[in-house]
Amino acid sequence: MNYLRIFLLMLLFVWALSSCKEKNATAANQTSIQNKTWWKEAVIYQIYPRSFKDSDGDGIGDIKGIISKLDYIQSLGIDAVWLNPIYESPNKDNGYDISDYRNVSKQFGSMNDFDTLLAGFHNRGIKVFMDLVVNHCSNEHPWFKEASKSRNSPYYNYFHWWPAEKGEPPYRFSIFDEKGYGWEFNKATNSYYLHYFGDFQPDLNWENPKLRQEVYDIMKFWSKKGIDGFRMDALAFISKDTTWPGLPAEYNGNWPLYYASGPHLHDYIQEMNKEVLTPYKLATVAEAMGDVPRVKKFVDEDRNELNMAYNFEAIDFGYLPNEYKMPDPKGWDLVKWKQIYKRWDSAFSEKGWGTVYLANHDQPRMVTRWGNDAPEFRELSSKMLNTFILTMRGTAFTYYGDEIGMNNIKFDKVEDYNDVELLTNYAQVKAKGGDLKRFLEGMKISSRDNGRTPMQWDSTAGAGFTLATPWLKINPNYTTVNVAAAEANNNSALHYFRKLTKLRKANEALQYGTFTLVDADNPDVFAYTRTLNNKIFLILLNFKNKTATVKTGLDLSKGKTVLNNYGSANVSETLQPYEASVIEL
Template identity: 40%
Template sequence: MIEPDWWKKSTVYQVYPKSFKDTNGSGTGDIKGLTMKLDYLHDLGIDIVWLQPVYVSPQNDNGYDVADYCRIDPEFGTMEDFDELMLELHKREMVLMLDIVVNHSSTEHEWFKQARQSKDSPYRDYYIWKDPAPGGGVPNNWQSKFGGSAWQYDEETEQYFLTLFDKTQADLNWENELVRKEVVELLKFWAEKGVKGFRMDVINLISKDLSFPEDDGSIAPGDGRRFYTDGPRVHEFIREVYDQVWGPNHLITVGEMSSTTLAQCIRYSNPENNELSMTFNFHHLKVDYLNGQKWELMPYDFEELKRLLSEWQVGMNEGGGWNALFLNNHDQPRALSRFTDDRKYRTESAKLLATTLHGLQGTPYVYQGEEIGMPNPVWNNIDEFRDIESKNMYRILQEQGKEPDEALNIIRERSRDNSRTPMQWDTTINAGFTTGTPWIKVDERYRTINVHSQLEDADSIYNHYKKLIALRKELVILKDGMYVRLDESHPQVYTYARINEQETLIVMSNFSDQEVSFSIPDEFWNERMNEQVSELLISNTLHVPELAQSTSLSPYASYMWIIK
């Protein structure tokens, strides 16, 4: 019998289809490319494949602007290709998690085309429309997350419509029961095709403050997000979908949570509430934002990173919630380049990040290329970028007074395109991704950083991930162990323990290029460790120290021990 929460011992692999594998020379990855590589993912130990949007879309935001929720975009293949993917996943006892975007749709969606034709259209109330402000202009000062006003003017009907993201992504009106019914039906459509999970894009933004007030900035950040984040009816709306689709079909769900709180994520993911299986939060990926601003650079705050990871580990455990564990995704620069050394100590660093993350409580997510240590690519000029947010901000930064070189440097560090370059399969042309012209540049280092070179190397980053994924299936403590932080604000080391009634697991990582020493606190050592037998589960160095109260750590060294 399958455990009801089997996914708590599993690992999810995130596929950005546009950049994963192209089978027809178009320069864009496709569904057949994913099917072709299922054996690779199965060998890695993956149970759940998260496929990002492959629906019909004008691709202004790489598929997150959906024009038809129930059709496959020809760029990615056909529905027959999708059905074949489902069949091949089933053969390997793997399941598919599909990305669903229902806070907004593309303005090319038929609903919106009908809505903008007339204020009397039956689809008008599918979206959020407002008259101009009394003196003219936008209804309020809310800002788009991609820059500029969150309101777009429609000259034909002389009203504004809300767009919290790109100007072609119109926010859906979840207050309208018909919209909620449409969402239920489209989810049922994919569930009936065998999809076993959904990643819900910015799902905590679906309920807005219906008074649409001006944001006076009295509560940071002053761009309106407090009036639509974790809004007044969001839990009601999510439970409604759970009751009709997710619960009856026993589906795995993960909610992408924008600017949320720990308390909210506990509420979303506690199984007693019948909402979501788990949640993504992004606080730990803002520790290099100067004054909380994405487009202002600073070295990352290591202590804040550890504090946030620890706070969410303890809080979610105590509140009965469940974390989705990640350091990388399609919207973030590569963690390898961001938090460690992606050159001299690239291999050690990649393994360190993996061990540190996979020892935590939650369901780990591996983003394509992470498992082979893909770093941020080398960007030469702005023309190499494809991301709409990056291009907008390059212009806006210069309008704010930045010199072109300074603006470009910020984009290099922060762009979502850092994670969107093609998967590096081998040393052939275009890293084996395509025989055509890639839609976005391939990183020049693919000849040394690729899958082929790592599969047979027992000491490779790939095989390190493979071991960690296997350990999660094997060790109960990784699922149920209580989290205890042990490093006491050490400036270079992050050390924590996981504890249950039978065992203790310790993860120790040196996040620096210096040799450092670390001592486990006396109280913990004397209580848990005396006369116990320790076993090293995984390491990233040739020299493997015995577990001792005081340990010397070489640059970027990382270890996981279990004590019985």
């Protein structure tokens, strides 16, 4: 009897222990979504205004053009939009050279147009991010116009200057300068001003408290209008090494890392958070340069800085070292690329939050860069890549036109390009006697202008974007690759994209679930699981134009395919070229 009693007590103990473990496991999973918030769950659609829709026949997209497409944008199932700069600007860098932070560029419309647009988005349940460009402004901004007249100007200290009587300034690199020189001489003040970008983009002096307050007041102006967040351009560069030492040995040409390491960078961002971000409940995404430890500082909740940060390591992968965006002719290594995503996901597993994106205004079209834009594979690889973006952990950013599989235009002549960055680098290669033909061939894959061509709405002249000559040439394949054609085809990339956003919204596991890499050494397939509260999704993505097999090590016998870009319901470890399969286990 005693033995039976002991046996029963042991069974009871084992049951209690098992039950406790299950409760703890559930609690652990639940803990991962305690800090639920809209921007973590959001699918954010980026609009490049000058390329989206022209309403007034000048060949440039505008705000009324966006307004005319509000219902289409809503139909995508997105939660927010990010608008590239619409402020008053000379447009030497397409709006990233701002001459008036409180006014809308006349090219795009009026402030009344913006108010109508903002209300239109909000009425459809769509939030709005503005682009905040405050590392620099335009040399046509009133601050700089006054500052450049005299050292006694109250605006002189809104910028960084080096007095000519001290001799040549210490070397600083400029991204958009043909000679790569970051100082420009100003005769009236007999001094040089600093510009990390173009000489038409003088850097603002964040070390001056008055300048910081000006920036916060600008942010408050737009916040009071009702915007929901800011995408912060080049924010990592705002703090400068104002002792102006010689560049350290570890600089070695790595300007992003050096420029992103100013001594007061995080002090300024924490001040910004206290002054504006927290009081106005704004969401933020930072263009934060650096490795994992550096970027984590921007988004660690305990530091009271920003919400989300980009991963530049993955998007810049596959280029030759020490050359401007020159694709490696041997291609890029999927196994190494997967490890980058694994590392960054792990970094944000407990603190902070990341983003997932494959294209934007600073990148080429994702289908050409990461997929295959050959006619037989363009839509398949487009669907596959969108599956990746919308099933990974992190806020999903998608770029206008990627929902229909737009691809690179691949200009043959330098005269076809508009981008100041490309033109600067072309001039640098030319000055050094470099191979210009090789350079232009590389740019067919990597140039930013590939991602800025006008939206392809239909097959009519001007692609339904404009009735005039467009500011940038339209991809000739607009006659077949366009929204109207995609709407009429139930198997199109567009309809598949809508299914993806619906699937993501319906499953918290795809928003907050843990990410686990599967078959990490597979050179052809990117496979992973997303797990939350005993719900498991297995995502299989074939990145190659051949049949591939993945070894998941999982029991797929009871798995169910919930989405597949071939329309297949089969649950299989063998994938067709560019096949994407989302399987619920």
